[in-house]
Amino acid sequence: MARVRRDYDDIPGTFVFDAERSRQGYGINMFCMSLLKKENREVFKTDEASYLNAYKLTQEQREAILGRQWNRMLQLGGNIYFTAKLSATDGLSFQQVAALMTGSTQQGYAEMMLRGGRPIDGNRSESEWKDRG
Amino acid sequence: MAKIVAGVGCSHVPAIGAALDLGKTEDPYWQRVFSGFEHSKQWIKDLKPDVAIVVFNDHATAFSVDMIPTFALGCADEFPPADEGWGPRPVPVVRGHAEFASHIAQFVILDEFDLTVVNRMEVDHGLTVPLSLMFGKVDRWPCRVVPLAVNVVMFPPPTGRRCYALGQAIQKAVESYPEDLRVVIFGTGGLSHQISGPRAGLINSAWDKSFLDGLTNVEYMREAGAEGIEMVMWLIMRGALDDTFQETYRFYTVPASNTAVGHIILEPR
Numbered sequence: 001m002a003r004v005r006r007d008y009d010d011i012p013g014t015f016v017f018d019a020e021r022s023r024q025g026y027g028i029n030m031f032c033m034s035l036l037k038k039e040n041r042e043v044f045k046t047d048e049a050s051y052l053n054a055y056k057l058t059q060e061q062r063e064a065i066l067g068r069q070w071n072r073m074l075q076l077g078g079n080i081y082f083t084a085k086l087s088a089t090d091g092l093s094f095q096q097v098a099a100l101m102t103g104s105t106q107q108g109y110a111e112m113m114l115r116g117g118r119p120i121d122g123n124r125s126e127s128e129w130k131d132r133g
Numbered sequence: 134m135a136k137i138v139a140g141v142g143c144s145h146v147p148a149i150g151a152a153l154d155l156g157k158t159e160d161p162y163w164q165r166v167f168s169g170f171e172h173s174k175q176w177i178k179d180l181k182p183d184v185a186i187v188v189f190n191d192h193a194t195a196f197s198v199d200m201i202p203t204f205a206l207g208c209a210d211e212f213p214p215a216d217e218g219w220g221p222r223p224v225p226v227v228r229g230h231a232e233f234a235s236h237i238a239q240f241v242i243l244d245e246f247d248l249t250v251v252n253r254m255e256v257d258h259g260l261t262v263p264l265s266l267m268f269g270k271v272d273r274w275p276c277r278v279v280p281l282a283v284n285v286v287m288f289p290p291p292t293g294r295r296c297y298a299l300g301q302a303i304q305k306a307v308e309s310y311p312e313d314l315r316v317v318i319f320g321t322g323g324l325s326h327q328i329s330g331p332r333a334g335l336i337n338s339a340w341d342k343s344f345l346d347g348l349t350n351v352e353y354m355r356e357a358g359a360e361g362i363e364m365v366m367w368l369i370m371r372g373a374l375d376d377t378f379q380e381t382y383r384f385y386t387v388p389a390s391n392t393a394v395g396h397i398i399l400e401p402r
Contacts, residue, residue, distance in 0.1 A: 008288070013332030018288040026198055033197045036218055071330055080329035080360070081193040081286055088218045094148075098333045098391060109334060113388040117325075117336025120356060 012129040013102075015074040025077020027055040028065065032082035035089045044089065070101045135233070135307045135314035139180060140374045140399040141173070142345075142367045143266055145189065145321045147258040148390035150222055153265050166394055169384030170266045173398060176382070177267050178275075182317040184230050186237075186279045186303065186373075187260055188366045189321045190286065192217070194257035201287050202249035204299065207256075207280035208234040215255035224261050230277040233310060237279065240306035246299050256280060263321045266396075276317075285322065285363045296365045300372020307373070320370030322363030324385075326392035329360065336393050337361075338385075345383060345397055370399075377401045 003009075008016045015021070022029075031052065034040045044051040052062055064072040068090070073083050087097040099109040112118060122128050152163045194215045196202065212227040238250050260280055268275055281303075284290055291299075300318075307316050324341040327333050335358040344357075344364060357364060382398040 011332070013330050014327065015330050016288050017286065022198055022201070022287050029193070029198045033193060036194075036216065074330055079193065079198075079286060082198075085193070085218055094328065094390065098328060101329065102331050102333050112334055113336075113391065116338065116387050117391075117393070118327075118332065118334040120335065120337040120340065123332055123335060124356075 010125050010127075012123060012126045015071070017074075017077075017079040021077040021079075023077070025061075025073075025079065027057040028061055028073055028076065028078040029082040031055040031057070031065070032078070032085045035085045041089050070097055074101075135184075135310040135312060135316055137304055137307055137316045137318055137373055138182065138401075139317045140320065140370045140378060140397075141177075141263075141267065141317060142320045142370060142395060142397040142399075143263040144323055144389070144392060144394040144396065145259050145262040146389045146392045146394060147192075147217075147262065149394075150258045150262045150265060153270065154223055163389075165386055166389045167266075169386060169394070169396055172382055173267055173384075173396065174269050176398065177317070180317065181315065182276050183314040184233060184277045184279060184316045185264075185319055186281060186307075186316060187263060187319040187321065188281045188283060188369045189256075189259040189263070189319075190284065190363060190366065191282050192257050192259055193286065195251075195254045196282070196284075198287075201284050202251075202282070203284045203291050204246065204248040205251045205254075205282040206234055206238045206248050207251050207254050207278075207282070208238055209252050209254065212254055212256045212260070212278070212280060214261055215257045217257050222258065222261050224265060225271065225273050227256055227260065227264070227274060227278045227280070230279055233277075233312075233314065234279045236310050237303060237306040240309060241299065241302045244302045244305070246302055248299075251282070254280070254282070259321065263319055267319075281369065283366050283369070285365065288362075290362060290365055293365050293368050296368040297372035300369040300374075303369070304373040304375070318370045318373045320367030322366045323357070323361055324364060324393040324395040325357040325361040327358030327360055328391045332358070334391060335361075336387050338387060338393060341385060341393050341395055345385065345395060374399055 327335040
């Protein structure tokens, strides 16, 4: 069944982790949770594809994980606090992942934060992002 | 009789914990953040609370997606700092107050708040960073802690109105406890931040400041970021304080990592 459109789906660049995504992304998130354990991280790094066989994932979810498509994982039900365990396993700082998700460079992202962050004006609804082109 | 003597609002950015633990507090970037808590550390030292009720959220540490309790009260004798993937924070074990916590649980459940009782829980930066900011680097936390974990990871979290009402019930629960305890209640998390997706990095200072002004419920996610919704937890703290409590101290700075840092102290007039 296609996702029922919610009022918060209009927030641009945002995948709200609701009960539906929680159900859909159970496999992604429990896989990520397993990476809290050092021994699991080692096994995962040795053979990522085989490690994922232990989790119930759709083909799309598998590809998103193996391809480190950070936004796609969120769209398919991953939650950032969980996917952050995968990026940590990869040795990425959170700022590096944030830069990847926002299509920015790490330096560009860091500078934006020092300037006070991404402003709210122009970032409230999808229509504003469409207008931006 | 136990009594709530103050409310504290405080961000819990994990990078703040890392900066403290790695000795970066003198870096100009971090100095700006920590300077806002110098007053508060002395203030709480003088206040000498017996117990802190700390409203916080778990970040995929003690709770995975196997179980997502909306409100979970920690009734254990102790809560070890969790390993969040890079080793537990080098901070003391958090000492609970099982008897007082169980009293609160029983009281508020009978008052129709269906909270979950947790008898074993490791606590992550959501709980330990506010303790560090307020108590500094210590060998032993100076008071006992009753953790109240709120789901803000999965939408929907409890509404602001529900949080506020729970705070009010907690105040009644505290005041019905026979032992003389000086209780401070912490609302933690926020302020505006979004760390997920293409809109990551969002900060809304105007919103944050109006929240600090009003401490009321509005359109959290749109205005304050997907993760900024944590701010509902401050409303439990606010609900536990009656109208005699007023702001006596405030601090606000951007950024700490990806987040706007807010801090407030509320005391009786």
